[in-house]
Amino acid sequence: MRIHIFAVALMTAVLVSSSLAATIKVKAGDTLSGLAAQHGTTITALLRVNPGVSANRLQAGQTLMLPAVQTRTSPAITVRTASVRISAVQPVQGRLTTPFNTQHGGLDLAAPTGTPIRATMAGTVKSSAFDARNGWGWTVVLEHPNGLMTRYSHNSVNLVRTGQQVTTGQVIARVGSTGNSTGPHLDFRVYQAGLPVNPYGLF
Numbered sequence: 685m686r687i688h689i690f691a692v693a694l695m696t697a698v699l700v701s702s703s704l705a706a707t708i709k710v711k712a713g714d715t716l717s718g719l720a721a722q723h724g725t726t727i728t729a730l731l732r733v734n735p736g737v738s739a740n741r742l743q744a745g746q747t748l749m750l751p752a753v754q755t756r757t758s759p760a761i762t763v764r765t766a767s768v769r770i771s772a773v774q775p776v777q778g779r780l781t782t783p784f785n786t787q788h789g790g791l792d793l794a795a796p797t798g799t800p801i802r803a804t805m806a807g808t809v810k811s812s813a814f815d816a817r818n819g820w821g822w823t824v825v826l827e828h829p830n831g832l833m834t835r836y837s838h839n840s841v842n843l844v845r846t847g848q849q850v851t852t853g854q855v856i857a858r859v860g861s862t863g864n865s866t867g868p869h870l871d872f873r874v875y876q877a878g879l880p881v882n883p884y885g886l887f
Contacts, residue, residue: 710746718783721882725751772804773853775836776870789880790835790873797868799859801836804874809848814862820871821863824856833878837871838863 708719716737720727729751731737737748778795782788807828815823815837822839840860850856861868874883 707747707749710742710744710748712744714742714744716740716742719748722780773802775804775834775872776801776859778859778870781869784880784882790871791883792869792871794867794869795859797840797858797860799868800855801839801857801859801870803850803852803854803856804834804872805832806852807832807834807850809844809846809850809856812842812844812846812848816863819864821865822857822860823863826850826856831877833875835871835873835875837873838865838869840868 710719716727716730720730730748733749733751737746776793776795776799778793778799780791781794782792784791801824803826805826805828807826809824810827810833811823811825813823814821820835820837822842823835823837824839824842824844825836826834828834836857838860839857839862842857844850844854844856859868859870865871872883874881
């Protein structure tokens with residue numbers, strides 16, 4: 685079963701147009717796959733609207749067109765599992781400091797201590813506790829339909845209890861730096877059937 689999660693409003697490139705045919709400026713360290721994920725599109729779509737661009741060689745300052753379907757009107761993401769469609773929102777307004785990769789199975793989003801952390805999707809609180817064993821600190825784990833689970837860690841405080849039902853966008857915790865943490869941020873992870881998946885989307 686594949687999960688597709690699109691259009692997280694976390695930008696590491698700068699949008700220079702707000703029209704449907706927007707452009708982005710490539711920054712040092714950007715990759716085509718990373719830009720595609722950040723702007724809710726695919727590498728194939730980016731290459732299609734940017735003929736001549738090499739997928740393996742981007743240059744800082746280079747301008748890329750975004751596919752015409754992209755907009756900035758909503759930070760919402762959409763999760764599709766089989767025939768079920770679930771609306772989801774960004775968990776925190778913060779700066780992406782660690783992207784999803786093979787060493788880090790989630791996203792680190794830096795934000796000031798106390799910043800609200802929201803449930804990305806409606807679900808049930810599986811756990812709301814301090815995790816000292818794994819270094820997560822104050823952590824909330826939510827269960828969602830079709831085997832989906834989200835984890836929100838290093839919180840300064842948890843605002844929900846185990847067994848509680850939560851709605852999409854509900855504030856469930858606040859950003860902190862508890863557990864093994866180098867500064868205030870949210871460690872956000874998404875799992876399907878116990879396996880980590882990229883919150884930006886699987887292509």
